[in-house]
Amino acid sequence: MIRAKVYVYLKKDILDPQGKAVKHIIGNMGFHRIQDVRVGKYTVLTFDDSVSEEEARQQTNEICRKLLANPVIEEYHFELETLPLGAPAGDG
C-alpha cells in the first residue's frame, strides 16, 4: 500500500512569524549560523491496498489543493512510499 508524506508550508515571500520566533530562540540557544527558519505542517496519508501509485499521486494532489494547503499563502510537496501489503496504518 501507498503512503503519502505531505509537507505544507508558507510561500517563500510570505513572512512566517512562527519561523521568526523559533529562529530567535535558536539564536538564544547559541546557534548563530542558522540563516532562516520556516515552520510548516506534516501530514501522513495512508491509502488502502486498492490504490495504485498513480491514483495515490493524483488523489494526494487533489486533497492538498482542496484542503491541506491554502494556495493563497501556502505551497506543498509530498513523497510517496510503498509499504508491504497489510502494514499497520498507524505508524508513520
Added chain:
Amino acid sequence: MANRRKMRFGIVVFPGSNCDRDVYNSVTRILNQEAVYLWHKDHDLNHCDAVVLPGGFSYGDYLRTGAIARFSPIVQEIIDYAEKGGRVLGICNGFQVLLEIGLLPGAMLRNKSLHFICKFVHVRVENSDTLFTSACRKKEVLKIPIAHNEGNYYIDSEGLKALEGNNQVVFRYASPEGQITEAHNPNGSLNHIAGIVNRRGNVLGLMPHPERASEALLGSEDGKKIFRSMVQAFLD
C-alpha cells in the same frame, strides 16, 4: 415601497462557534429584528434576509482557521445565496471562513506578534457607501474589540491593488483620532486592513466584533452601526 416586515437574520452555528448568541442578542433585543440559528448541517437558509457567520473556533480551528467549515452543507447554500446577491456578514472566524470558501479574496496569517489579541481597537470606516456601513459617517472611527490569533490579512500585490482600487477596503485599523500608523495595527495586517467587501458589495468580512460593542454596557455602541446599516438597507 418601504418594507414593513422585520429583517430576518440567519446566524450560522458551527461546532465551536461562540459568538452566535451575542449576534442574536444584538439583532433581536437591541435592533428589534428577527433571527434564526442555522445549523452547519442544514441545507436551507430558512428564508432569512441576511446570513451572519459569527466568531468562534469552528471545528477547533483544525488545519487552518475556517478550513474545515468550508465543507459544511450550509456553506454551499451560503455560496449560492451570495452569488445571487444575498447579504452575508462574516465576523472574525466568520471572515476567515469567507476567505477559505472564496467569497472574499486573500487569506489570514498568524498575528505578527504570535499572540492571541483580545482588546478594544479603533477602525476607520474607509467606505461608508456599502450596505454594511451606510449608517456611518465618512472616515468615522469606530471603537470595537478584536479577539483573534490569525488576523494578519494577506493578499498578493495584484489582489491588493484591486481591493484598494475598487474601494473594497471598508475598515482599517487606526488611532482613536483616525490616524493610520504602524503602532495602531494590532496584528501586522497588510495595509492595516480590518475588513473588506466583495466587488459586488453584498459580502463583508471583518475581524472586529460589532456584536461585542452594540450596547453601552459593553463599553461601546459603535458596532451597532453595522447591524443598523444592514437593517436600513433591507427596509429601504
